[in-house]
Amino acid sequence: MRFGVVVFPGSNCEQDVVHAANHLGFETSYIWHGDTDLGHVDAVILPGGFSYGDYIRCGAVARFSPIMAEVVRFAERGGPVMGICNGFQILTEAHLLPGALLRNSGLKFICHGQPLRVERSACEWLDLPEGAVVDIPVNHNEGNYYCDAETLARLQAGGQIVLRYCEPDGSRAAAGNAPNGAVDDIAGICNERGNVFGLMPHPERAVDPLTGTTDGAPFFTAIAKRLAEVAG
């Protein structure tokens, strides 16, 4: 099982993703944004950071990197694509996922541990039971997920909402739990097919027990497990 981690100018979590995957026993390779070939990888991760300095809009420039055409093709073939934080922003800019990520409602960068509720979704790459609560750090300035009412209804109906911000016990407060103002407390979504997954929290920061919780591990292991099942 090999994860390919795309490096854009300004990415800064690619090494963390590689460390997390290696820590869990997976192989990894870096993929340069200027390349036009993904190489032999089983899953593609767009890591966090500030691609192109977040100038213009987060992810707006990175989506035009040469490698993105390959990522789109890989996704169309059903390959697993996970966008973390800036990677999620890039996926929305590239229209691989609906909606957009706006500036945090509190106008401040936020970095802290965050309880997340796993929803029942079409996402193929998460095998946690519905209602499970994971504690994974968020770290962003533009994580305020937005989509119009029609899109939201479609996401809800199609099981495309994968993760929601929640209370530590998994419940949802009446006033909302999103630390960033996200609509419907959305922390992560997938596409209709369930193979492209974007999330604001950083599962790679919750893998190595020395530096945090280990709640992020399933976000990597589930992909491997599923691929192994498919391969039969």
Added chain:
Amino acid sequence: MRADLSPELAPRLAEELGLKPAEYEHVVEILGRTPTVTELYMYSLMWSEHCSYKHSRKALRMFPTEGPAVLQGPGENAGVISVGEGWAVAFKMESHNHPSAIEPYQGAATGVGGIIRDIFTMGARPIAILDSLRFGTLDKPRQRYLFEGAVAGIGGYGNCLGVPTVGGEVYFEDAYEGNCLINAMAIGLMREEDLMRAVAAGPGNLLVLIGSTTGRDGIGGASVLASQEFDEKAEEKRPSVQVGDPFTEKLLIEACLELLEGDLLVALGDLGAAGLTSSASEMASRGGVGLEIDVTLVPQREDAMRPFEIMVSESQERMLAVVTPELLGEVQDVCERWGLPATVIGQVTDTGRFVIREGDEVVGDMPAATLAHDAPIYDPVAERPAYLDELQAFDPLTELDHPDDAEMLTATLFDLLASANICSRRWIWEQYDHQVMQGTVVLPGSDAAVLRIGLPGRGEVTDRGIAASSDCNGRYVYLDPYVGAQIAVAEAARNVACSGGRPAAITDCLNFGSPEKPEVFWTFREAIRGMADACRAWEVPVISGNVSFYNESFGQPIYPTPTVGLVGILDDVSKHTTLAFKDAGDVVVLLGETAAELGGSEYLRVAFDTVAGAPPRVDLEHEAALREVLLTAIDEGLLRSAHDCAEGGLAVALAESCVAGGIGADVHLSPDDAGLPPVAALFAETQGRAVVTVAESGVDRLFEIALAHGVPFAVVGTVGGDSLRIEGCVDAEVGAMREVFEGALAAQVHPEETFASEELREG
């Protein structure tokens, strides 16, 4: 040679640029003629206090700078120590006070940018940032603006780079109202053999400018700004503040580290204060060579820039590399891959002269070493400030009426927990990415940050670690510079030891008023003497640092603030300790003894609005012994928690450990402390103490260790319950303490009603 200054006009320009008449005469003597405009600008900046340390250099010689672990002491872009197994860390702290007082976001952001460049210039990958901040009190809107802006700027820059901001400290005192302090410290990691020095060598080698284009921004910025006191004209200085571009800096880090790893460079230097002038002349003087630069080759972002503007521009995110002609192509390829221009602007010569050309015409021709080394060294007059006797004679215990009933003492504890100088810094650190790079083992909020040594993203993970802390209570230094400065080192060392790190070396940022005022200079010299004595006694050398003078506004100096950034080493990073109480039944032990020392305490300021008295004493031997006890006990796995007693004393230390652990404690004062007035037992800021917890089975062993090192100890209580109860003095629910402690800073920054995002949406 372009003679563009008449002998009559030259001295007038020199004066305007801040050169004293004798300094100007010295320039003429060096050159043997009237200087050109370009030369005059270059000398005036290189001989400014900021670049030349002309007032401080002699006093700084008191510092011990050598030790078995030191690979690079002061004099380079950053100091470097070995941390074992072939790994080394580079670190340095630097001020960006004056730019930040004008434009807090950009001032703080470019401060981070500058110190980060100092680190990767040495060949080290930046792995951590700590920030030491000082502002006026938060009841003033301007101070809130400065504080909020500086925090946002540090975050905006550091977060984008992907370098975690893991620690630091902040104090709010009236003394900093007109002159805030922004001191940024950066730590970098490298293999020992990759240590790089900014030494130009090899005549015929090329000077390559990498990174951003050069504009008029910040011309004379850092140097002139940092060398002038603040007055009403501050607003007018706005244009000379630079704007940071963290994205370009991130590319520079990656490109430069790739160049160094590929062994493609002869030397590398960053462009900071005084820009190209400083970077080039320092590299030349270290290598004993000459340089030639053609300013027309420098990529410019503005039209009609004059040679002197190009030479002193402080445009950010630029590096100067020395490259052999054969490797130029490879260097440019790497830079191009990262989207960075890399332009040849000149070459190394064997003449020892620094020649500046504009095309064919020579506009400057100076002996290169004289810029960096021939600045005059002053021996300023020092005089003990008259205010000290009166301040130190104040006896807080007898001259004030102190509370002694439990209700009042509990209320006072809550007041202290809500004090801006004590309350949780969560509001700050949650705006910083403090986890990126997967090295942060102990997150902000404990005594010191603990980082794993290794570059996990490259599969290089070790069991070793470092602990880092920055500290300085300027109030103590104001009340007694010698003792106060020792406390700064002692506290940083204690914080690191409480976390499991053995203090290895320090960097410093010495923030003072005008050295030309005898009373200020006396405090400066005494503070250095204090730090130097402590560092020597503890074998903790000073490996890098920065002096920031002229921190005054309207003639009033700030509290003397020699900020200490200390790095310690953990042989096994899994053996670290935090301040949080862990399990019910753990035994609370006080190491060290409390004395009736209330001078300079936060209690005095909060309860009586008083800053007076003698600060707590420091016993150098006892401090070292206390650290040995902590380190031995942590190494043996005995300690469940460890927290040093600092501002707010024992009561605040206990409260912080309770809040962090989400569990209470039952405490009775030790027999010795029981003889003290309750306020002293609870709130005295006596040095050399730590509150630790051990499992009951570990108490005897801890006592053996303490006895062996001659450190007084006392069992003072047990962890458990929902409240902190200190017999006869305090009864405080942990939940209530948390609410006050965690919420105080946000409440003071946003004193108006805070509103939820839902409300904003409707509004």
Added chain:
Amino acid sequence: MARYEVYVTYKQGIFDPPGATAERALANLGYEGIESVKIGKYIQIEADADLATVHEMCERLLANPVIEDFRIVAEGEA
């Protein structure tokens, strides 16, 4: 060479936190009767390109049609 000015603003109904904050701050400063404050981006383009091409630039990169509207003002020769 032609010169264009582009104004990028949030679509109606999209929450604009900086705008809302500025609105509050102005009210706190004592300005009455403020209906709304919106904060957007202003972009200057000098290019050898016609209006249709600039429109395309906006749609593809400079604005995100999911959340933003844009308005182009052609300023004539630069």
